[in-house]
Amino acid sequence: MSAKKTTKPVVRRKSKREKRMKLIIYIMIFAMVISTLTYGLAFIINY
Numbered sequence: 001m002s003a004k005k006t007t008k009p010v011v012r013r014k015s016k017r018e019k020r021m022k023l024i025i026y027i028m029i030f031a032m033v034i035s036t037l038t039y040g041l042a043f044i045i046n047y
Contacts, residue, residue: 014022
């Protein structure tokens with residue numbers, strides 16, 4: 001009898017660089033949203 005072969009694909013772990021890039025992108029998007037909101041508030045208050 002032959003050994004049973006598994007057909008699961010190998011799960012590749014994300015490298016530190018990939019994790020860091022993803023985190024930086026999320027921070028940039030968050031900063032853009034916050035700046036848009038604060039600009040809108042300033043525009044409403046001033047006019």
